[in-house]
Amino acid sequence: MNYSYKDRYLLELDGRYDGSSKFPSDQQFAFFPSASAGWRLSKEAFWHISPKAISDLKIRASYGSLGNGNIASYNYQERFNISQSGRVIDGVLGQYTSAPGVIPAGLTWETATTADLGLDGTLLSNRLNITGDIYTRKTTNMFTVGQTLPAVFGATVPKGNYADMTTKGWEASITWADAFKLHDRPFGYSIGVWMSDYIAKIDKYNNETRKLSDYYAGETVGEIWGYVNDGYWTADNVGDAKAAQALFKASNSGTWLPGDIKFKDLNGDGVINNGDNTVDNPGDMKVIGNSTPRYNFGITLSADYAGFYASLFFQGVLKQDWWPGSEADLFWGQYNRPYNYAFKSQLDDIWSASNPNAYFPRYRGYVAQNGSGELHATQSKYLQNVRYIRLKNAQIGYNLPKDWMKRMHIQSAKIYLSGENLWTASPLYKYTKAMDVEGIHGSDRVLTSGTSGNGNNYPILQSLTIGMSVNF
Secondary structure (H helix, E strand, O other): OEEEEOOOEEEEEEEEEEEOOOOOHHHOEEEEEEEEEEEEHHHOOOOOOOOOOEEEEEEEEEEEEEEEOOOOOOOOOOOOEEEEEEEEEOOEEEEEEEOOOOOOOOOOOEEEEEEEEEEEEEEOOOOEEEEEEEEEEEEEEEEEOOOOOOHHHOOOOOOEEEEEEEEEEEEEEEEEEEEEEEOOEEEEEEEEEEEEEEEEEEEEOOOOOOEOOOOOOOOEOOEEEEEOEEEEOOOOOHHHHHHHOOOOEOOOOOOOOOOOEEEOOOOOOOOOOOOOOEOOOOOOEEEEEEOOOEEEEEEEEEEEEOOEEEEEEEEEEEEOEEOOOOOOHHHHHHHOOOOOOOOHHHHOOEOEOOEOOOOEOOOOOOOOOOOOEOOOOOEOOOOEEOOEEEEEEEEEEEEOOHHHHHHOOOOEEEEEEEEEEEEEEOHHHHOOOOOOOOOOOOOOOOOOOOOOOOOOOOOOOOEEEEEEEEEO
16 A cells, blocks of 8 residues: 655555465464655755755655565475385385474464665755665574484474574665766766665574584674684794694694694683684684675766767675685695695795795695694684675767768667676785685585585686667
8 A cells, every 4th residue: 555645745555465385284374564654855845945955855764574484395294204225125126214303393484574764865956866774674483403402302303483683784875967068068977886784693593502613692694703823833832833733733644843823822721722612612712704795885987978978887895704614725725635726826925934924834735625724724814805896897889970870760879898897806816816706605606505615616707798789
């Protein structure tokens, strides 16, 4: 239902009644209402500001909920698993059934409830347009793992609606468009910038001991826990390495040498470890970064003059951390496996007696891939800053004069040159040129689930296109 009074007071009411056979019969249907309202101040009688300064100003607010039923089918039913036997009986591979798993006590819709406050404005004779929003989203009854139970339970704990999360964010855009005379011809141009950001926190989760191996209540989503680097072991102190870092190895033999990584003893107990691997006792670990992309932005620039036109579109992220992981061979090179490629970008930045301040440690194989290797452990020094800016599109063209086109009975025609992904800048490229900053998460995302390794993806391609468009 929509209502507008004198184009000044705006109201919209919505309601969704959704149903899904993925839930038990008493939870299959749910109602999700929402409402939004707007107040156009510039239409009020008391508004006496010149339209050349502010021609339109509107405040708006909304509150509503949506449901998510994206879970596997039949989770609420006891299902016998039917499989093919590996044993041949009477010349055939028969089928057999196995006992069903434990089902949750109840399944229901995950609900996201959002409150939003926004502002829209048109200023300076319609040349400047601004839009901004701040919002809070509360997601309840999230479908997650069940509570950890004793081994005597004897079965896999079923998933259910056991978690809540709160997300707070904002987004804004500013656009300036104008024109002026240049040699008696109009020169038009526009500049647009948009940016958004959010932070999500876990309010409830089945992790009473707050183990760092899973989500926990109070966690900021994207937290990266790790050790803090304290330089390299030297000839003067390497004798202390074996006792202090007994959980780690710098080689298959376990021998520590100068140039191997030294971790900082944060709790002062003389031994580097992760304590109980909990928030309350993390040993020598702490939050060293966050993998959530912060301050996503875009920039558009355009201009036109005497039939010529040009445009640029940039996009990027201003803050994001990335831990390469043990299988990021495109980052680690031969630190991952000694038979990998050796990268030119590493050659002058590897520790040696004559290069003690190099970024990478003493040259070792498997120390990133091995579960106890010194580079396998998440740590501050090799946590990568993956903020970036990329020129996603650039275009230049020319609209052929209309009087030319009329003679050939053509309505309009233009020629253009367009480029995609022409330039990218990121701190990541200081240490590796082998991977794309937008393809660092997971591997083979197009073909697989993307859980094997990091960064082994088909690259984002650069392209140039020359074209002509004709309308008859």
